[in-house]
Amino acid sequence: MKLSALNPFKKKTQSGEKMKTLIITAHPFGEEGSSSRRMAAKFTAEYIKANPEAEVKEIDLYNYNIDFLNADDIAKMFSGQDNKALEIAKEFAAADRYVFASPMWNLSIPAILKAYIDYISYAGVTFKYTENGPVGLLSDKKALYLLSTGGFYSEAPAYNMGKTYLEGILNFYGITDVETIMLEGTNSLPAEEVAKNVETVNAQITEAAQKF
Secondary structure: OOHHHOOOOOOEOOOOOEOEEEEEEOOOOOHHHOHHHHHHHHHHHHHHHHOOOOEEEEEEHHHOOOOOOOHHHHHHHHHOOOOHHHHHHHHHHHOOEEEEEEEOEOOEOOHHHHHHHHHHOOEOOOEEEEOOEEEEOOOOOEEEEEEEOOOOOOOOOOOOHHHHHHHHHHHHOOOOOEEEEEEOOOOOOOHHHHHHHHHHHHHHHHHHHHHO
8 A cells, every 4th residue: 555545644734735745765675685674664553553544654865766866956956946845845745754764874863864865855846945044934833853873873863964964954844843763783783682672672662652
């Protein structure tokens, strides 16, 4: 069953429209080879269980027809022409809830996730410029970041630059309600300890999904 085919969410926005949730994954492997994808799958299952009529769309960035912004993309963005980045930014802005799932790569996020952020960081859609500086346009939204790391970085924020960046850019859009759930040590611990950590994180994901 396609997630996007599910019935609209019971809850309403203030305007009376249906609530929409995007699940955005950034890993080239399937669930068997990706902890962050398994975290996303766990969240999605628990979220739909808690909200059986939810409208959910899954975006697999490795199969989403995006690339790094080029000269033509940027020219169209600043000329006001219709373009792919505008379409993607509008899709993002139309949602009410966001779940990002990715590994930490080289102390940051995968390049494909940064490319996606470059598409959705669209003036007039996710933020606007004012005489007092940029202002986010998505202040009524909420986000969750599901992050897997091979080592241990929760107590070393200077090295956890991907988490800092994603939370920062979402704040820039006006999304200040951002939670991060981390699965650490996937490449550092014995398998039995990783399994215990997964169990703990899955409990956190279940709780987050029920109140998201």
